[in-house]
Amino acid sequence: MKKLILMMLCVSMILGASAASAFEPVAAKDLKIGFVYVGPVGDGGWTYMHDMGRVEMEEAFPGVESFFVESVAEGPDSVRVMETFIRNGAKLVFATSFGYMDFVQEVAAKNPDVIFMHCSGYKSAPNVGNYFGRMYQARYLSGLVAGKMTKKNVIGFVAANPIPEVIRAINSFTQGARKVNPDVKVKVVWLFSWLDPGKEKEATLALIDAGADVIAMHADSGAAPQTAEEAGVYVVGYNNDMSHYAPTMHLTSPVWDWGMAYKYFVGKVIDGTWESSNIWWGLKEGFVGLSPISKVVPDEVVAIVESEKAKIIEGGWDVFYGPVRNQKGEEVVKSGEKMTDEEMLSMNWFVEGVEGEIPK
Amino acid sequence: MKYRVVLRRRFKTGLLFEGVLPVLSVAVALVFAGGALSIFGVSPVATYRAMFRGALGSGYGLSEVVVKTIPLVISGIAVALAFRMKIWNIGAEGQIYLGALATAAVVRYFPSGNQAVMLLTMTAGAALAGGAWGYAAGFMKSRWNVNEVITTLMLNYIGLHLADYFIYGSWRDPSSLGFPMTPPFPPSARLPQFFGTRVHLGIIAAVILVLVFRLVIRWTRWGFEIRAIGDNPRAAVYSGIPYGRNVELVLFISGAIAGLAGMTEIAGLQGRLQPGFSPGYGYTAIIVAWLARLNPWAILVVSFFMGVLLVGGETIQVIMRLPLASVQVIQGCILFSVLGFEFFRNYRVFLVRKESG
Numbered sequence: 001m002k003k004l005i006l007m008m009l010c011v012s013m014i015l016g017a018s019a020a021s022a023f024e025p026v027a028a029k030d031l032k033i034g035f036v037y038v039g040p041v042g043d044g045g046w047t048y049m050h051d052m053g054r055v056e057m058e059e060a061f062p063g064v065e066s067f068f069v070e071s072v073a074e075g076p077d078s079v080r081v082m083e084t085f086i087r088n089g090a091k092l093v094f095a096t097s098f099g100y101m102d103f104v105q106e107v108a109a110k111n112p113d114v115i116f117m118h119c120s121g122y123k124s125a126p127n128v129g130n131y132f133g134r135m136y137q138a139r140y141l142s143g144l145v146a147g148k149m150t151k152k153n154v155i156g157f158v159a160a161n162p163i164p165e166v167i168r169a170i171n172s173f174t175q176g177a178r179k180v181n182p183d184v185k186v187k188v189v190w191l192f193s194w195l196d197p198g199k200e201k202e203a204t205l206a207l208i209d210a211g212a213d214v215i216a217m218h219a220d221s222g223a224a225p226q227t228a229e230e231a232g233v234y235v236v237g238y239n240n241d242m243s244h245y246a247p248t249m250h251l252t253s254p255v256w257d258w259g260m261a262y263k264y265f266v267g268k269v270i271d272g273t274w275e276s277s278n279i280w281w282g283l284k285e286g287f288v289g290l291s292p293i294s295k296v297v298p299d300e301v302v303a304i305v306e307s308e309k310a311k312i313i314e315g316g317w318d319v320f321y322g323p324v325r326n327q328k329g330e331e332v333v334k335s336g337e338k339m340t341d342e343e344m345l346s347m348n349w350f351v352e353g354v355e356g357e358i359p360k
Numbered sequence: 361m362k363y364r365v366v367l368r369r370r371f372k373t374g375l376l377f378e379g380v381l382p383v384l385s386v387a388v389a390l391v392f393a394g395g396a397l398s399i400f401g402v403s404p405v406a407t408y409r410a411m412f413r414g415a416l417g418s419g420y421g422l423s424e425v426v427v428k429t430i431p432l433v434i435s436g437i438a439v440a441l442a443f444r445m446k447i448w449n450i451g452a453e454g455q456i457y458l459g460a461l462a463t464a465a466v467v468r469y470f471p472s473g474n475q476a477v478m479l480l481t482m483t484a485g486a487a488l489a490g491g492a493w494g495y496a497a498g499f500m501k502s503r504w505n506v507n508e509v510i511t512t513l514m515l516n517y518i519g520l521h522l523a524d525y526f527i528y529g530s531w532r533d534p535s536s537l538g539f540p541m542t543p544p545f546p547p548s549a550r551l552p553q554f555f556g557t558r559v560h561l562g563i564i565a566a567v568i569l570v571l572v573f574r575l576v577i578r579w580t581r582w583g584f585e586i587r588a589i590g591d592n593p594r595a596a597v598y599s600g601i602p603y604g605r606n607v608e609l610v611l612f613i614s615g616a617i618a619g620l621a622g623m624t625e626i627a628g629l630q631g632r633l634q635p636g637f638s639p640g641y642g643y644t645a646i647i648v649a650w651l652a653r654l655n656p657w658a659i660l661v662v663s664f665f666m667g668v669l670l671v672g673g674e675t676i677q678v679i680m681r682l683p684l685a686s687v688q689v690i691q692g693c694i695l696f697s698v699l700g701f702e703f704f705r706n707y708r709v710f711l712v713r714k715e716s717g
Contacts, residue, residue, distance in 0.1 A: 034678070040683075040684060040685075041683065067677070067678045067679075067681060068677070069674055069677045069678060069684070070677065070683060070684040071684050073636060073639040074634070074635075074636055075629075075630065075634065075636060075637045075638070075639065076427075076558070076625070076629035076630055076637070077639060079558070079629075080424045080427075080671065080674065081674055083420065083424075084414065084674055084675055084678050085678060087418070087420065088675075088678050088679060098539060099634065099635075099636070102544075102630075102631070102632070102634075122537060161540065162528060162540075163538060163539050163540060164537060164538045164539070167538075192521075192524055192528075192635075345537055346537035346538050347538070348538040359525070359528040359529055360529055360530070
């Protein structure tokens with residue numbers, strides 16, 4: 001028996017040792033980092049926020065050098081961009097959009113000594129980790145605000161691509177809105193694109209025409225808030241505080257803090273403690289949150305948001321705890337049950353109160 | 361003393377002229393763009409060095425330029441064929457998508473473990489689908505005289521959305537957690553890649569197409585008909601060349617070739633169908649065909665040159681920390697200048713002393 005324990009201890013030590021020593025510590029001055037961006041840095045949303053995070057990280061680690069390539073198509077071209085980073089000395093690569101997933105795997109297999117972090121994907125390797133956030137928690141909080149602010153009980157949602165990330169966003173937002181206002185309906189228009197300011201504007205106008213008096217959005221630019229401001233309709237932004245796009249109509253925005261994630265990963269790489277992992281941080285870690293809520297929102301609504309936020313951070317409750325009903329009113333998650341992370345990550349159905357279809 | 365500028369039409373150009381003109385036009389563009397870079401405090405010399413080193417300075421860069429060249433040559437030949445007959449096929453992008461869609465369909469519904477069989481059926485499927493997309497525009501043109509610029513362009517959007525319909529719909533990989541992409545192709549449906557690079561079998565197809573294009577246009581009866589219609593449609597019709605049938609045929613073949621580019625892209629590089637796999641190759645092909653003045657050898661050269669610009673542009677962003685916009689300014693200057701210098705191909709410019717009185 002003792003022998004067995006000893007053996008197991010040895011095995012675990014070997015395994016542990018091999019995992020820890022996979023990547024040696026790197027001096028900050030020797031660390032070069034490449035960022036693959038799906039849009040232009042000036043998109044004012046998704047890529048803009050990643051770049052803010054990159055700059056924050058660079059400032060936190062003097063000596064670290066980082067570079068980026070903008071508007072990289074989510075196709076075979078991304079392979080060359082990552083290879084170019086590596087050929088110019090990058091030891092760490094951040095790929096900041098889902099569509100790079102297969103290509104990250106391809107390049108990572110050929111460059112086992114380079115560390116890759118892929119945002120929003122699900123494929124890992126010894127040198128590939130994933131990072132994303134529980135944005136649905138912040139979405140839920142923004143839904144509470146929107147649900148209280150709509151008068152017609154119709155909210156429009158400008159939605160990029162029908163994938164689980166966006167579906168989760170719509171569902172959690174709707175759960176929040178209906179928590180405070182059970183009569184709310186959320187109408188969805190798909191863009192089938194991450195960044196297309198023209199389409200984002202059209203979709204916003206279409207939703208306003210369809211009766212929406214609050215607009216929410218999941219897209220990369222600030223076109224929807226701008227349009228809502230012009231039309232005099234309340235708007236919930238996304239990615240960053242979008243109040244500058246809609247100074248009078250902006251209610252709040254669910255926002256990312258990529259800087260904290262980039263500082264965390266780069267610190268780990270410098271220490272030599274980086275290991276492949278799947279990060280899915282939420283409100284508790286401060287990776288996602290709400291931008292300051294507008295003055296037009298009554299104090300009692302802000303109080304509801306604060307108490308729900310505290311509940312989620314405490315950990316006793318989360319957005320997709322039962323009962324959760326689908327569009328047909330069927331109880332998909334029963335009372336007392338909760339959705340697992342896997343179920344949330346592959347979410348492919350709408351909750352009750354959403355008006356729209358997921359292309360099947 | 362006064363001078364005036366006199367233009368004289370040029371009908372023939374020498375080989376030296378053909379060689380010097382493009383070099384000169386690129387040089388002028390680099391000087392011009394260099395001026396813009398200096399204004400922003402960026403060294404033009406270092407920028408250009410980064411650009412050409414990235415694209416041509418290593419075996420890897422060169423191989424990647426070739427990877428970019430392949431779809432541009434194939435779709436460039438596709439549109440050049442139609443353009444030679446003055447049929448404006450603006451729809452190569454949609455035809456590329458249809459080709460890729462058919463490729464994915466063949467892999468899905470008629471899989472074969474035998475690589476040769478698999479690749480041949482994929483090729484046939486892609487060519488048929490791309491061809492059908494071109495033929496649709498040809499049919500409307502020949503029967504109802506619908507302007508093919510409009511129809512081919514519109515069919516691009518339909519093709520793109522049709523592909524999305526399947527990628528987001530029933531062909532979605534069930535193990536992808538709902539993300540839009542088809543399941544990965546089996547190894548037998550992948551084009552072989554050479555020398556440890558990403559250069560794939562599509563390069564052979566590209567070279568063969570260049571040769572065949574040359575042969576067909578120059579030496580066959582159909583090639584003669586295409587040239588005759590392209591030079592003067594009315595005269596061609598009077599001499600008994602069937603116009604409508606040729607419009608349908610040329611758009612079918614043109615679409616089929618573009619469809620092939622879609623097949624080589626996804627079977628050679630991507631290994632599955634995903635939205636947005638073509639960064640506008642069908643549109644770049646139009647620029648390529650024009651710059652090459654529909655000459656197949658020149659299409660090879662121009663496609664390679666475009667590849668250098670695109671690959672080098674990425675290196676500029678990495679090494680010089682320049683945003684994409686400044687890279688596009690450089691690329692735009694070069695294309696603009698190359699097109700502008702075409703003027704000197706067509707005209708000789710003289711300064712003539714104005715006679716007084």
